[in-house]
Structures are given as C-alpha cells and as structure tokens.
Amino acid sequence: MAKKSVKYSIAFDGVLPCQVNIFTESKYTNEDTALPEVVRRHVKEETGLANIYALDRGLQSTRTMKDFSKESIPFIIRAKENRKYIELESFMTQNGDTDLGNLTLLKDAKVYLYTGVPLITKKGTNRWKEELVETPFRLIIAQSKQEPNKEFWFISNEFDFPPKAIADAYRRRWDIEVFFRFIKQELNISHLVSLNKNRIEVMLYMTLIVAMLVLIYKHGNGIGYKTAKRRF
Helix, strand or coil: CCCCCCEEEEEECCCCEEEEEEECCHHHHCHHHHHHHHHHHHHHHCCCCCCCEEECCCCCCHHHHHHHHHCCCCEEEEECCCCCEEEEEECCCCCCCCECCCEEEEEEEEEEEEEEEEEECCCCCEEEEEEEEEEEEEEEEEEECCCCCCEEEEEECCCCCCHHHHHHHHHCHHHHHHHHHHHHHCCCCCCCCCCCHHHHHHHHHHHHHHHHHHHHHHHHHCCCHHHHHHHC
C-alpha cells in the first residue's frame, strides 16, 4: 500500500502570507516540481505587480530557471556552491563596493549554467550528461564575514539591481522561515488530524487566519511572535 504524503507551501510577501498550496501527489515531494508551480500560480494571481521571487536551495533546476526567464518571472535562488558555469561578463569593478552587510562580495557576473540531462546507456542503466544552457543568468558569490569559510551563491535573472539589493532581497526569505516556525511550534500546524485534502485545507486556513491576526497585532505593536500570541 502506497504511503500517503501531504505537502503545503505558503508564499509570504514579507508582512503576511499571500498564497497557500496543498499537494497530495507524491511527485510534489520534489521541490523542483512543487516550487515552480507555486510561483506560477502566484504570478497568475498577482498580475500587474512587480514581484521578485526569493527561493531556497530546494529549487536547483536550470531548465526551470530558463523557463522563468522566458516567462519574465524575476527570481533570486540560493544555489548550491560550486555549480559549474561559464562566465560571460564580470560586473566587478576595481573600486566597486563589496560590502553586502554581513557578507563580502566575491563575484558578480553574467554566466551560462550547466544542467544534467538523463541518458539511458546500452545496458539500460541511467547516467547524466552535462549540457550547457545558453540563457544568461546573474551569479553572485559572497563570503560570510562571521564564517570566512562559508560562501553564499545566488542565481538571478535580475541584472538591474546592485548586488546588495539582491542579497538583501534574499535575506528577506528568513521572514518566512520565522513564520513557518511560529505556525508549527506555536500554532501546532505540523500536527495534522486528517489526511483528507478538504479537511487539511480547513485546518490550514483557520490556522492562517489566526496567524494573520497575530501578525497584524505584532507589526502594529512592534513586538515578537511569542509576545504577540500571549497578548492577543
């Protein structure tokens, strides 16, 4: 008997959750499948707004990034370190500002990325072949000031923003991590009472209504999540 799985994704605009997606098919356990669908659904709902989508390392598909560029969907993705690429143009200047707050800029360049293409050998086994995707992306590599051995690789299709704006925009992703921790630990959303999709939706939406009221109270009073929950 196949094991049932449920996955939910929430889009967060920096203040409030703005979209919820619930997936019950096993294929959506792969973030490279789930996240593009989440983004495209939000793009359809938010027509006319200039959003930029900050995504974590769950999405690494170069083909998806290429499709986002074709669809004019601006994004910032934290890439896995040491991705293979070809540098086309460097945006670094001799006297350019390399201070990105808690990061130091090491590289800012236009690049082509490689992707893996699955092949079946004559023996019927699978192997991967490297293929260059000739769509230009922006690669920003930065070094942590607190941990000099730690690097952050960002891939984007946004070429007009300065490097610090890219790093700051991605840093806002931490807001949703804090929000997720709040609804899981303080509002117990991680404990599902049913695997029925409709019942999960009811539970999730009721939890988010409470969470949004607490968030509004939190922002209005300039206090933390736990204090807002206790006082609300």
